[in-house]
Amino acid sequence: MEKILEVKDLNISFHTYAGEVKAVRGVSFDLHRGESLAIVGESGCGKTVTAKSIMRLLKEPPAEIKPGSQIIFDGKEDIVKMNRKRLKSFRGADVSMIFQDPMTSLNPTMTVGKQIMETLQIHKGMNKTEAKKEAIELLKIVNIPNPEVRINNYPHQLSGGMRQRVMIAMAISCNPKILIADEPTTALDVTIQAQIMDLLNELKDKFNTAIILITHDLGVVANFADKVQVMYAGEIIERGTREEIFYKSMHPYTWALLNSVPRLDTESKQELYSLGGTPPDLILPLKGCAFSSRCEYAMEICLERKPETTQLSPTHSLCCWLQHPDAPKVNRSEVVRGEING
Amino acid sequence: MAKENLVEVVNLKKYFNVGKNKVLKAVDDVSFNIKRGETLGLVGESGCGKTTCGRTILGLYDATDGHVYFDGKDVHAMGKKDKLNFKKDAQMIFQDPYASLDPRMTIGEIIGEGMDVHFNLSNKEREERINELLHTVGLNQEHASRFPHELSGGQRQRIGIARALTVEPKFIVCDEPISALDVSIQAQIVNLLIKLQNEMGLAYLFISHDLSMVKHISDRVGVMYLGSIVELAPSANIYKKPLHPYTKALISAIPIPDPKIEDTRKRIKLEGEVPSPINPPAGCKFNKRCVYAMDKCSQITPELKELEKDHFVACHLY
Amino acid sequence: MEAIPKDKFRRVEIDSKEAEKMARPQISYWQDAWRRLKTNKVAILSLIILFLIVIMSIIGPIISGYEYEEVDPKSLNQPPSSEHWFGTDELGRDLFSRVWQAGRVSIIIGITGALISAIVGTIYGGIAAYFGGKVDNIMMRIVEILYSIPYLLVVILVSIVTDSKSLGSMLIALTLTGWCGTARMVRGQMLQIKSQEYIMAAETLGVKPSKIIIRHLIPNVLNVLIVSISFSIPNYIFSESFLSFIGLGIQPPNTSWGALASAAQQKFIFYPYQLFFPGLMIALTMLSFTLLGDGLRDALDPRLRE
Numbered sequence: 009m010e011k012i013l014e015v016k017d018l019n020i021s022f023h024t025y026a027g028e029v030k031a032v033r034g035v036s037f038d039l040h041r042g043e044s045l046a047i048v049g050e051s052g053c054g055k056t057v058t059a060k061s062i063m064r065l066l067k068e069p070p071a072e073i074k075p076g077s078q079i080i081f082d083g084k085e086d087i088v089k090m091n092r093k094r095l096k097s098f099r100g101a102d103v104s105m106i107f108q109d110p111m112t113s114l115n116p117t118m119t120v121g122k123q124i125m126e127t128l129q130i131h132k133g134m135n136k137t138e139a140k141k142e143a144i145e146l147l148k149i150v151n152i153p154n155p156e157v158r159i160n161n162y163p164h165q166l167s168g169g170m171r172q173r174v175m176i177a178m179a180i181s182c183n184p185k186i187l188i189a190d191e192p193t194t195a196l197d198v199t200i201q202a203q204i205m206d207l208l209n210e211l212k213d214k215f216n217t218a219i220i221l222i223t224h225d226l227g228v229v230a231n232f233a234d235k236v237q238v239m240y241a242g243e244i245i246e247r248g249t250r251e252e253i254f255y256k257s258m259h260p261y262t263w264a265l266l267n268s269v270p271r272l273d274t275e276s277k278q279e280l281y282s283l284g285g286t287p288p289d290l291i292l293p294l295k296g297c298a299f300s301s302r303c304e305y306a307m308e309i310c311l312e313r314k315p316e317t318t319q320l321s322p323t324h325s326l327c328c329w330l331q332h333p334d335a336p337k338v339n340r341s342e343v344v345r346g347e348i349n350g
Numbered sequence: 351m352a353k354e355n356l357v358e359v360v361n362l363k364k365y366f367n368v369g370k371n372k373v374l375k376a377v378d379d380v381s382f383n384i385k386r387g388e389t390l391g392l393v394g395e396s397g398c399g400k401t402t403c404g405r406t407i408l409g410l411y412d413a414t415d416g417h418v419y420f421d422g423k424d425v426h427a428m429g430k431k432d433k434l435n436f437k438k439d440a441q442m443i444f445q446d447p448y449a450s451l452d453p454r455m456t457i458g459e460i461i462g463e464g465m466d467v468h469f470n471l472s473n474k475e476r477e478e479r480i481n482e483l484l485h486t487v488g489l490n491q492e493h494a495s496r497f498p499h500e501l502s503g504g505q506r507q508r509i510g511i512a513r514a515l516t517v518e519p520k521f522i523v524c525d526e527p528i529s530a531l532d533v534s535i536q537a538q539i540v541n542l543l544i545k546l547q548n549e550m551g552l553a554y555l556f557i558s559h560d561l562s563m564v565k566h567i568s569d570r571v572g573v574m575y576l577g578s579i580v581e582l583a584p585s586a587n588i589y590k591k592p593l594h595p596y597t598k599a600l601i602s603a604i605p606i607p608d609p610k611i612e613d614t615r616k617r618i619k620l621e622g623e624v625p626s627p628i629n630p631p632a633g634c635k636f637n638k639r640c641v642y643a644m645d646k647c648s649q650i651t652p653e654l655k656e657l658e659k660d661h662f663v664a665c666h667l668y
Numbered sequence: 669m670e671a672i673p674k675d676k677f678r679r680v681e682i683d684s685k686e687a688e689k690m691a692r693p694q695i696s697y698w699q700d701a702w703r704r705l706k707t708n709k710v711a712i713l714s715l716i717i718l719f720l721i722v723i724m725s726i727i728g729p730i731i732s733g734y735e736y737e738e739v740d741p742k743s744l745n746q747p748p749s750s751e752h753w754f755g756t757d758e759l760g761r762d763l764f765s766r767v768w769q770a771g772r773v774s775i776i777i778g779i780t781g782a783l784i785s786a787i788v789g790t791i792y793g794g795i796a797a798y799f800g801g802k803v804d805n806i807m808m809r810i811v812e813i814l815y816s817i818p819y820l821l822v823v824i825l826v827s828i829v830t831d832s833k834s835l836g837s838m839l840i841a842l843t844l845t846g847w848c849g850t851a852r853m854v855r856g857q858m859l860q861i862k863s864q865e866y867i868m869a870a871e872t873l874g875v876k877p878s879k880i881i882i883r884h885l886i887p888n889v890l891n892v893l894i895v896s897i898s899f900s901i902p903n904y905i906f907s908e909s910f911l912s913f914i915g916l917g918i919q920p921p922n923t924s925w926g927a928l929a930s931a932a933q934q935k936f937i938f939y940p941y942q943l944f945f946p947g948l949m950i951a952l953t954m955l956s957f958t959l960l961g962d963g964l965r966d967a968l969d970p971r972l973r974e
Binding site: 050051052167168169170197198199200201202203205224225226227228229230231250251254255264265266267268269270271272279280281282283284286 | 395396488502503504505532533534535536537538540541544559560561562563565566589599600601602603604605606607608609611612617619620623624
């Protein structure tokens, strides 16, 4: 499987009146064709900023993609260096994105059919008749019943789940190599969420599209992702395959996330493991490990120096001082709840 | 002797007129009780009426029909004095941490507002009490002079909880208090709520669409669909022995953060969309999407019957 | 890997309360709005111009050395010179003094009119919005009827009916229906706020309706109210100018910019400067208030904050 995306040392800052906010700090990762990658983390950890930067959707200024950052698409072009003209043909065609709130992402004054056709006419050069036919086909692919009728509906006439499907139809209309889904199901009911995630899985297999899923819902991740990256304060603190992250994770933050989620098969009213405090303000230069102020296992070295990356397997790596041979051993199975063990 | 049931909801209906001949039946004949110190969870998807139910119980909406009794008194028929006392005993925590705090007031003013209505405190006492409450919810004194926009979502939600606690209530309606928060912050808030319940003997009505969290915090859970309760049972039973087809589908749709289980699970797929609460289908409201639907289901509305001890279902299958 | 001393791996006590500390300096809504306004060069320029106009209106008639009503038959209709900086009018009165004296009247009327309609409109709109239902319906129907009557027509009719040309009656004429626009806007804004959860929280706590309106609704409409006042001041200045222009407003020897313009327009071809200066003042003041209003609207909009 070739690499469709290589992110190398991505650093993004926002210049505000209060100072420079370093939203993304040295993020690097790869994405292969047809692969599904989940980026998990709390609000403010930089996952949405990272995703938007892949499509150069950040307003620069106040955002700044620092020199030295590279986002290589299909082994050939650096997205960071793309000019306006190329970006126009790039967005929507090579990479496309679906957003969290379908109500505000669709134009309320245009019929959904017209919005889908617009993309087709621009990127594929279709005329009106061809575009209309293709739009109906797309609505069928995303399982919207009566597409010939629905194509003339306005967004407000559709339910939340259907609007999200329309967004997906728009996003896949030009057969993009990468689809970025930014919290696509957070605003939806759980039964509709299941339908949408199934649809995304179907599309991934059918069209071999690589999908980057941004979410904070670990349940959705378990269902969907091949690879998982955990972000905290603008950095990737642990990454691995789905199984590695759920059953073999070694970073205290990942443990905290896994423990915080109540499950239907656990005892009620037991105290949920919860992290004290809140993520650090990214305007501050963070000395040492960004997570140290909330970490139960923090050591002196954690406050002083950034941890190095430890490679536990070809796919599994993390940044934590607990991995150092001199550090005290922490037994994972004592920390992470019993149910989550391979 | 104080009654065991703090809150009694009897055949509650709340309809809205939304145009010519169109009635939105948000809450359609709902009945349940909440004991002192107990948590009743109310779960369902958007449009099922759970938020409207919570607000009607607190008297924020008038009831179209039916009654809500708090400590024996009818909430919608109270006189002025009783109503003020009721507001001291029953409070609410809201969903949106961004919209539930007045952006023009400092945190201290927001927390102090409730105190000024019900208590007559000196300035010093008031300040002490505000600081006490801030500590109870895990924040510092310095937050009192800040504005809401300077705090994070989780911190704002904690202010919302502190505000509800100022009047020393017995009962709190928690209307989707964690939906807008990150997972690790959700855990913080839920732990705080449970801790407060243990210390102060609070009763909660916990409204949410997140069945996992509802089941975790509640003693009993009610599942709502289009304004009616379709199943009501102790929380362990809801998961282990769901009876209503909708409950089963709902549980099946919830992803579990465990890859092995997710891969081997068999899902119950619910087709179609949630119908509108305006002019809902006749008979059982779920019949159009139910795989077990019989002729009876589109004609007669099933009653909520006690099938096992404390486990109620409204379904013609039983 | 470099050697790290073993004692660096000792556990450290973490106080999670430390993690809750606020990193950024405190900044209130108004401070943030002022900061944003400062970055808007046009708005700041307008503010400076308005400031200068107001200062000149206060000291202008004093520093000119002439009284504004002082008649000088020897210097009729003089063009601007070093003696009379703006020239003189048909009665030999110094135009510089007159323009600034007129400025006092026009600006005071503009601001007072705007404030009266703001206060009346806010109270009216606030009551309608808070109580809603039938009360709202009746109140807004009344406003709509009043609003649909052409404004200047009302002003002229009231002026004729009251038949007094004092400042007070002119203000009544100007504000009689002028508050309707503010009422509608304030009501609209309050309806939006009313649906916010913090209003519901206050009701749940048992806060009285009057307190809710004063403590919650009004402070949160202040931002649109300020912008609205900023836009309505030029309207009032213009309306007063119009009234005076057609002879129903300020009577001599008192004067306003409109009255000056009225007096000058007949001989405009011969003595253009007599029309130019009051006209310039009207235009400059109106434009500056409008541009300032634009800037204020952006600065005070909470959605645009960083």
